[in-house]
Amino acid sequence: MQLKGDFINNSGSISTGSNGGLTFNGTSAQEITGSQSTTFYCGVTINNTAGVALTNTATGADQVFDSLLTFTAGDITLNGFDLTLNEGFTGADASKHIITNGAGVLKAYVTNSNVTFPVGDGTVYNPLVLNEAGTADTFGVQYANTAPGGWTGGNPHTVLGHWTVTEVTAGGNLSVTPQWIGTQEQASFDRTDCAVGVSTNNGATVAWNATGAAAGGDPYTRIGTGFTSVGKFMVGDFWFGGIDVDLDLFLAGPYSGGTMTTNLKTKSLIPLTDPYGLGNTVASIPK
Numbered sequence: 001m002q003l004k005g006d007f008i009n010n011s012g013s014i015s016t017g018s019n020g021g022l023t024f025n026g027t028s029a030q031e032i033t034g035s036q037s038t039t040f041y042c043g044v045t046i047n048n049t050a051g052v053a054l055t056n057t058a059t060g061a062d063q064v065f066d067s068l069l070t071f072t073a074g075d076i077t078l079n080g081f082d083l084t085l086n087e088g089f090t091g092a093d094a095s096k097h098i099i100t101n102g103a104g105v106l107k108a109y110v111t112n113s114n115v116t117f118p119v120g121d122g123t124v125y126n127p128l129v130l131n132e133a134g135t136a137d138t139f140g141v142q143y144a145n146t147a148p149g150g151w152t153g154g155n156p157h158t159v160l161g162h163w164t165v166t167e168v169t170a171g172g173n174l175s176v177t178p179q180w181i182g183t184q185e186q187a188s189f190d191r192t193d194c195a196v197g198v199s200t201n202n203g204a205t206v207a208w209n210a211t212g213a214a215a216g217g218d219p220y221t222r223i224g225t226g227f228t229s230v231g232k233f234m235v236g237d238f239w240f241g242g243i244d245v246d247l248d249l250f251l252a253g254p255y256s257g258g259t260m261t262t263n264l265k266t267k268s269l270i271p272l273t274d275p276y277g278l279g280n281t282v283a284s285i286p287k
Helices: none
Strands: 021-024 030-033 038-040 043-047 063-065 069-073 083-085 106-110 115-117 128-132 137-144 162-167 174-180 194-199 224-227 232-237
Touching: 106 115, 106 128, 115 137, 128 137, 128 162, 162 174, 174 194, 174 232, 194 224
Parallel strands: 021 043, 038 063, 043 069, 063 083, 083 106
Antiparallel strands: 106 137, 115 128, 128 174, 137 162, 162 232, 174 224, 194 232
16 A cells, blocks of 8 residues: 555554555655554555654654564654554665654664664664663664763763663663764764763763774774663763773882882881871881
8 A cells, every 4th residue: 555645543453464565655744643553564664755754743642563664765753752663674774764853762672682773863874773681671762963961071082972772671681782974973082992881860970881993884883782771872982981001010219129128118217197297197007
């Protein structure tokens, strides 16, 4: 079936035995709207360069695509409503993907295998891959091409944008792989030593994974593993995670003849009371 106008459902449902296809191929923007949530058991194809929206008004509902979603042309804009993908998608890229521009969330069930959420902002495609090695769960993903609202770390060492991830059941062992393009890398970002991090307080603090080289060649990806909580995920470089340095420290005073000595202590050369008149004292000088 080809649909040139809007899909409006205020009271009905699609038969669970429907195994055909519904193509949105209008010449102007189309909507999936109405007060009733619809489970599309048939395959859905988006073939409209003007795009399809889960309604642009307050009257609408969450929707479920139970079969494969195919992108031929145009985006799907969620606005304030959720979209659940039960069988995945094909054909998404920078000009055709799911735009999470408001409260609407893209949802999918994730087990111990990679599930891609084809999200972006309408001009940049920033899909997120999730893999839950713990208990399988339903996850929701939103993408915004800005830093989180509480972020105070500055942007020069990050990839511009963040992914908000929600889950039904807290906990787990989640792997998260964001994708970005080179023009989203900020001025001082180093993709050869970067990491995925998560914030549970809107970006005020971020727990970073171990750093390493990004994969790919524009677009780029970097995997983060072992996340036990979700929130706002970002990509930053070594600047935020610090650098491990293996140092040998030699104190000039007690170092003599290739070894450290305890002469300063045994000869009572270190006073027990500080010489600056601050009242600091110690009972003894340790070795």
